Amino acid sequence: MGIVTPGFRGRARTADEKLPPGQYLVEDFPVLSAGPTPRVRTENWRFTVTTETGRTHEWSWADLLALPSETPTVDIHCVTRWSKLGTSWRGMSLDTLLADVDTAADYVLAECHGGYTTNLPLEDLLDGQAWIAYEFEGEELAPEHGGPARLLVPHLYFWKSAKWIEGLRLTLDEDLGFWEAAGYHTYGDPWREQRYQGD
Amino acid sequence: MVQGRLAWRVGRLAEVRDETPTARTLVLDVPGWPGHLAGQHVDLRLTAEDGYRTTRTYSLAAPAAGDRVAITVQRVPGGEVSPYLTEVFAVGDPVELRGPVGGWFVWRPTSPDPVLLIAGGAGIVPLMAMIRARRAAGSRAPVKLLYSVRTPADVYYAGELRRPEPGLDVTVVYTRKAPADWPGEPHRIGIADVNTAGWPAEFAPQCFVCGPTGFVETIADVLVALGHDPRRVKTERFGPSGS
Ligand SMILES: Cc1cc2nc3c(=O)[nH]c(=O)nc-3n(C[C@H](O)[C@H](O)[C@H](O)COP(=O)(O)OP(=O)(O)OC[C@H]3O[C@@H](n4cnc5c(N)ncnc54)[C@H](O)[C@@H]3O)c2cc1C
Numbered sequence: 001m002g003i004v005t006p007g008f009r010g011r012a013r014t015a016d017e018k019l020p021p022g023q024y025l026v027e028d029f030p031v032l033s034a035g036p037t038p039r040v041r042t043e044n045w046r047f048t049v050t051t052e053t054g055r056t057h058e059w060s061w062a063d064l065l066a067l068p069s070e071t072p073t074v075d076i077h078c079v080t081r082w083s084k085l086g087t088s089w090r091g092m093s094l095d096t097l098l099a100d101v102d103t104a105a106d107y108v109l110a111e112c113h114g115g116y117t118t119n120l121p122l123e124d125l126l127d128g129q130a131w132i133a134y135e136f137e138g139e140e141l142a143p144e145h146g147g148p149a150r151l152l153v154p155h156l157y158f159w160k161s162a163k164w165i166e167g168l169r170l171t172l173d174e175d176l177g178f179w180e181a182a183g184y185h186t187y188g189d190p191w192r193e194q195r196y197q198g199d
Numbered sequence: 200m201v202q203g204r205l206a207w208r209v210g211r212l213a214e215v216r217d218e219t220p221t222a223r224t225l226v227l228d229v230p231g232w233p234g235h236l237a238g239q240h241v242d243l244r245l246t247a248e249d250g251y252r253t254t255r256t257y258s259l260a261a262p263a264a265g266d267r268v269a270i271t272v273q274r275v276p277g278g279e280v281s282p283y284l285t286e287v288f289a290v291g292d293p294v295e296l297r298g299p300v301g302g303w304f305v306w307r308p309t310s311p312d313p314v315l316l317i318a319g320g321a322g323i324v325p326l327m328a329m330i331r332a333r334r335a336a337g338s339r340a341p342v343k344l345l346y347s348v349r350t351p352a353d354v355y356y357a358g359e360l361r362r363p364e365p366g367l368d369v370t371v372v373y374t375r376k377a378p379a380d381w382p383g384e385p386h387r388i389g390i391a392d393v394n395t396a397g398w399p400a401e402f403a404p405q406c407f408v409c410g411p412t413g414f415v416e417t418i419a420d421v422l423v424a425l426g427h428d429p430r431r432v433k434t435e436r437f438g439p440s441g442s
Contacts, residue, residue: 003209005245005294007287010253011279022254031412032436034303036419036429080256114429144416182302183205196205196300 018075020190023083029145030082033163034178037144038113040164045148047132048167051103059097061148064132067092072131074154076161077190089152091133094125105170109177110151113164118177119186120153120160122170129155132165157188157195207244207295208232210268212288218355221274222321223285224260226267227296234263235299237306237332238325238407238435241270244295245280255280258325258409258435259299262332268296271355273321304407304435308336312405315397316344317388317418319410322437323355326409330367343368343404345396347388347414350376370396388414393421400426409435 019025031037042061049057059067073088108120124130133152134141141147146163153160159179180186185194193199210227217223240258257270274285288294306314306329314333316326323346333342348354350373360369372392373385398404406427408418415436422432 003246003293003295004248005283005288006292007289008245008247008283010245010247010251030436031416033434035434036423036432037416038429081254178303183300198205 018085019083020077021193023077023081023190026082026084029084030078030080031144032078032080032159033144034116035114038164039143040113040148042148046166047097047149049098049101049170050167051101051170052105052172055102057101064092064134064149067096070131072152072154074152076154076158079157079159079184079188079190079195083190088137089131089133090135091131091149091152093128094130094132095128097132098126101170103170105172107171107174109169109171109175110160110162110165111167111169112162113166116162116164116178117175118151118160118162119174119180120156121174121187124153124156125168129153155189157185157190159184160188205297205300207297209293210296212290212292212294213267215290218271218357219353221285221353222271222355223274224269224271225284225288226269227294229266229268229296232263232266232268233299235259235268236302237262237308237328238304239299239301240325241268241296241298242300243270243280243284244297245283246295253279256300259328260324260331261328262335271321271324271327304409304433306332306405306407308332308338308340310405311338311340313398313402314340314342315404315406315422316342317346317393317397317406317408317410318344319347319388319414319418320349320353320437321355322408322410322414322435324409325435326407327356327359329407330364333367334364339366341366343370343397345370345372345388345392347372347374347410349374351378368396388418388421390421390424393418394425397422397425400428403428403431406432407435408432410437412436 045061047059071090075085077083108122110118131152134149151162151165210229213228214226244254246252260269260271272284275281318326372388377385415434
């Protein structure tokens with residue numbers, strides 16, 4: 001249903017199967033964040049996983065780089081409607097990072113430098129679906145794109161791929177992250193256009 | 200509550216005002232509009248006769264006034280929606296919209312803190328909503344606006360911004376062509392402009408920066424370099440690419 005907007009035709013459309021509904025392709029890499037870009041130094045960088053019992057697992061930058069890396073090539077979809085196809089990254093699979101973490105949690109709150117958070121179901125970070133990425137297209141990840149390291153969860157809207165990642169907090173119940181508490185969708189599946197709560 | 204805010208409503212174009220040769224304010228009548236805060240935006244959904252649909256986001260340009268909602272659209276050459284909205288969409292025509300959306304980049308008139316607004320191009324729109332909300336509420340929060348435009352003809356809300364208003368300082372910086380009586384050469388806003396036209400960091404102003412991506416990146420970095428607390432710098436980036 002819906003009402004017709006008189007005289008509106010829209011651009012000539014191509015059906016691109018790789019493009020979720022409502023998205024358009026970009027060649028550049030737009031930047032969207034809620035404040036200034038932090039410059040995080042790898043000397044001070046720590047990545048922490050905290051379980052629901054309060055147990056912490058910690059990696060320094062050197063610890064992280066010592067883990068086996070992967071080079072996923074994935075499509076990314078921003079809730080502001082741009083998509084970028086075939087982006088290539090280097091990073092550590094969350095399967096590797098979470099392998100020795102003992103947890104009964106169902107949810108994760110990703111925590112970032114500056115206080116940004118985003119929530120995800122734990123199962124969406126496992127089975128080859130998510131990485132801690134530190135290179136983009138063969139270069140170290142630029143600060144405006146989340147460098148030195150960001151979460152990469154390409155099957156969800158890109159605000160879930162938290163920039164300047166510092167840790168994951170595993171919880172039994174779901175806490176809402178920054179945008180989610182502000183009305184964005186709890187899950188954020190681009191193929192179902194889950195932009196805002198209630199979509 | 201959330202459901203109501205995010206349900207699609209039908210608005211009708213009630214009034215248009217040309218701001219510049221390429222930007223037009225659209226005042227829509229939206230029965231049942233729930234109200235909004237300065238800085239929030241709406242999603243507009245357009246449907247073609249063949250059922251094709253597309254959605255774009257526009258900042259609200261003025262505080263809520265009953266069922267009236269104002270946006271200002273800048274025509275993007277080759278764009279799908281903005282040329283339609285600024286050239287074809289006519290008084291009386293319907294369009295679907297939902298909102299208000301966005302609870303972060305907002306200014307509340309109850310806050311007494313000094314405010315620094317920095318706009319590039321169409322980025323003035325949500326900041327103008329803040330200036331208008333301040334006026335409507337009789338707020339005395341001191342506000343400084345630093346506004347970057349290409350040429351004098353590109354200034355939105357020019358008449359309104361020229362009118363003196365107690366507690367509001369307006370500084371315009373021209374990047375391509377300046378008026379004859381403007382001191383200095385056209386240039387992009389830099390650290391000196393922000394330092395001179397803004398508040399000292401010790402005053403801990405709330406800073407709102409809005410414009411094209413590249414502009415916002417630069418200004419936010421400048422504010423942090425000048426000692427502003429990054430947590431008090433809120434940014435909104437318009438449009439898919441930097442410029
Ligand atoms: C929070 C927010 C608030 C905003 N507020 C305002 C506002 O107050 N006023 C305002 O004028 N704008 C605002 N915008 C921008 C607005 O949403 C639109 O992006 C803008 O009007 C351009 O839309 P368009 O359909 O005309 O252009 P589009 O067709 O979307 O094109 C815009 C640019 O993207 C590229 N592009 C887009 N789609 C394609 C495609 N399929 N193929 C190739 N290139 C493409 C084009 O190169 C073009 O230069 C806001 C955006 C955001 C995110």
